[in-house]
Amino acid sequence: MQSIWNGAISFGLVSIPVKLANATVSHAVSFRQIHTEDGGRIRYRKVCELEEKEVPSSEIGKGFEDADGSIIPITEEDLASLPLPTTRTIDIVAFVESERIDPLQMGNAYYLMVNGAPAAKPYALLREALRRSERVAIAKFALRGRERLGMLRVVDEVIAMHTLHWPDEIRSPEEAAPETDVTVRDAELDLADALMDTLGDVDLDSLHDDYREAVEEMVTAKVEGREPEPEKEPKQGEGTVIDLMSALESSVREAKRSRGEGEGEEAQAEGEDGGKGEEAEVTSLSSRRRTGTRAKSSTGSGSGAKKKSAPAKKKASSGSGKSASSSSRAKSGSGRSSTAKKTASSGSGAKKTASSSTTKKKTASSRKRSA
Secondary structure, eight states, rough: OSSSSEEEEEEETEEEOOOOOOOOOOOOOOOOBBBHHHTOOOOOOOOOOTTTTTTOOOOOOEEEOOTOOEEEEHHHHHHHHHHOOOEEEEEEEEEEEGOOOOOOGEEEEEEHHHHSSSGHHHHHHHHHHHHHHHHHHEEEEEEETTTEEEEEETTTTEEEEEEOOOOSSSGGGGGGGSOOOOOHHHHHHHHHHHHHHHHHOOGGGOOOOOOHHHHHHHHHHHHHOOOOOOOOOOOOSSSSSHHHHHHHHHHHHHHHTTTTOOOHHHHHHHTTTTOOOOOOOOHHHHHHHHHHHHHHHHHHHHHHHHHHHHHHHHHHHHHHHHHHHHHHHHHHHHHHHHHHHHHHHHHHHHHHHHHHHHHHHHHHHHHHHHO
């Protein structure tokens, strides 16, 4: 690993020779400026504006521009005479809890490597002391002509250093805060929590730069003389976002769909809806009540006609039933009168029989007397 700085860590009276190396590497695709007419490279040349001619690097120095626009020359001797004890030293000034470091302060990351075999023991001592104390070291050091603030922490078996912005370099967040007061409801927070739980955790090693890969594929295709494969269009949100609640609900459903969750529920819902692919509309509770009332009144008016015709049928049926009952009563009455007549006829016959018997008795009695 190539080093960019050599110096020593000052840990009290202990000095640890180290080398500084970049802990990160950029994979960004860089482009060159060209002349679009013929493809020629565009070059920048350092030209003196007074002589209007190119100046070599050996004749270029530093200067400070004053408020009135005048330039004050600054030589290397002037800079070397300044008191800068951290020129080749990473001077540890304190040990603090890592929670006290605002991530806004953190800048570039470097690895501190042992510079020579004798430095291995004190290097390991500082590393294990940081690990056991669960704290980080705050240090000052000079790099690229200026003094900087740094934080030392343990990464596996290596001491890493992050550059830190000076406290007065951090801008106040009040300038970026919303100017209007916003009230967030508990229901919205619940949906936000559900979305966060659905998105879940992620393996940071699985994340990669899709744009860089697409650029590299395009360049490779041009070098090989073939057309690059068309990239898939990113999925756009469908429908109109009604409010924050509907956006959160849609986000939760989309997150579950992307993770393969909730497919059974969606299939069941589609089956219940008859397989219609219509988009659901999100309405407020008051609108739902009004819509339900209108639906019920519409349904009630339709069924009312049926109910009205039903009583008419019942009345007709009741009328025919009454007629049948009257006819039955009439027949029953005629049957009773016929029975009464038969009984009366039978009674008159019995009277005639009794009268004939009395006559016969009188005739027999008169015959006895005459004899």
